[in-house]
Amino acid sequence: MRRIADKHVSLGIRPEQYTIVGEHLLASVGEVLGDAVTPEIAAAWSEVYWLFALQLVAEEARLYQQANVDLSQPTRPYRVVRRIEETADVISLVLEPADGGPLPAIAPGQYVSVFVDLPDGDRQPRHYTVSSTAVRTRLQITVRRVRGTNGAPDGRVSSYLHDQVEIGDLLDVSAPAGDFVLTPTESPLLLASAGAGITTVLPIVEHIARTQPQRTVIVAHADRRAQDHALRETVMHLGREIDDFSAYNWYESVDEGDSRSRQGFMDLTDLPLPDDVQVFTCGPLPFMRHVRSTLLDRGVPPARIRYEVFGPDLWAAQTSPDSGS
Ligand SMILES: Cc1cc2nc3c(=O)[nH]c(=O)nc-3n(C[C@H](O)[C@H](O)[C@H](O)COP(=O)(O)OP(=O)(O)OC[C@H]3O[C@@H](n4cnc5c(N)ncnc54)[C@H](O)[C@@H]3O)c2cc1C
Incomplete structure (x- = not known):
């Protein structure tokens, strides 16, 4: 609910x-x-x-x-002030409120809805995680281009943001929402992501580096190749400000000479895990189910595993009733 x-x-x-x-x-x-x-x-x-x-x-x-939202005007215009090509398929857009006012309070892990007016006249909203608020007057979203497979059309809004949106353009953006946010504890964190799910990792690492640098953070990410792994350098850079930070990557195909990354799908079976670890996972549903079942086998209580789905939330419908979060 x-x-x-x-x-x-x-x-x-x-x-x-x-x-x-x-x-x-x-x-x-x-x-x-x-x-x-x-x-x-x-x-x-x-x-x-x-x-x-x-x-x-x-x-x-x-x-x-x-959230102090006036229902007659639930969005606010934001100006695109930077556009960063993160990988061949991923861009970040840095947005600033066009009315000159401050950003709303955004908890790390929350998303906004971005409404766009498409060339055919349709107005379409999509959710995008706020991937960074490093500059306190600006919010950043990071968008993976969705390509159609097996004859399906390309994603409408992600393609539009990639192909049409430039610095200076205005986008209508909602207030932040979502409960995939940190609880105020000191427990060690495991952030397990795949593909575009990395957008939830950066704001959490950014927040920990800023407010709890003594907290243990483990990031584990899966992607097709190192070149597709968006925000990797930014996450690693922030990780250097955290006392106990470790990072593990799995790629379907690992570049020759890359001895640090692991080949294949994420496998958390032998990853060193602190006892009271709290897990945040985000990625395609099969990925998250795999992460969850490995962690349950390792004794992590279901209530300590939180998730975000970048689509219809079928998690609860397809996991056992003890899914917990
Ligand atoms: C809470 C939340 C946070 C999110 N955060 C992010 C984020 O940080 N970054 C990010 O990149 N994404 C994020 N997403 C996903 C994002 O909201 C969009 O779903 C994504 O960008 C795709 O939107 P689109 O308009 O490009 O694709 P759509 O046009 O909505 O298409 C979606 C899929 O449907 C297929 N499709 C469309 N029409 C047909 C048809 N007629 N027949 C068969 N298939 C069809 C398309 O090929 C595509 O695969 C998030 C989603 C949620 C729910």
Whole structure:
């Protein structure tokens, strides 16, 4: 519920939209299930929908108030002030509020929604993790270009941000949202990422280097090749400011002469792990399931494993009920 409410808040969903969604959802249930939907069943669906909707409306109202968001204008224009080509497929865009005001409070690991007006007239929002707030007046997002495979079209918003957006352009950006954030403890951290999931690692490492440099941090990352591993140097650079920092990389194909990286998929079986480690993982679902099952086998309690999914959240639907976080 909280995760859905967070996504809705970053998209500026309003209470009256639940009426529209409810109307069409219940009409679809009727159309798909046909005669099976007796009046009693229709009434039960409607009741469940509204119980769920009302809880979300209440939670969202609380989150909007907390973030000081005016629902008639849920986004704010940000100017692109830098564009960094991180790898062949990944760019970072550094954004500054165009109204000259301060940045909102952003917890490391949170995301914003970026709304773009596409050339065909469509307006599309997508979530992007705030990958850095190193300059306190600016936020950075890091975007992997999504290419269509097997005849599917290329990703619309990521392609637009890569191909069309230049320094000086304005983007509409929501308030930050999301619960993939650090809890105020001293426990050692394992940050396990793959591909674009690295965007959640940088802000956490940045935050630890700034506020808890004595905290143990282990970063483990998987990618296709070293050349595709975005933000690697920045993370390593910040890691030097942390007293006990170690980094492990797995690449599907390791360059000749690179004796430090490991070949193949991430394997955490023999990674040295402190007892009370807290885990943050982000990457494709199969990757995160693999990380989770290895760590559970090693005795890490499920409640100590937190995750972020860069797509529909099917984690809970496809892991056992003890998934914990
Ligand atoms: C909380 C959160 C944080 C995120 N953070 C980041 C981040 O920091 N960096 C990052 O790069 N991404 C991040 N993402 C992912 C990002 O929000 C977008 O999902 C991603 O950029 C793809 O958007 P798109 O518009 O380019 O692709 P879309 O146009 O939405 O396409 C998505 C996929 O659907 C396929 N597709 C589209 N149409 C069809 C069709 N007709 N038939 C078959 N397949 C089709 C496309 O080929 C593509 O693979 C995050 C997501 C979430 C939920």
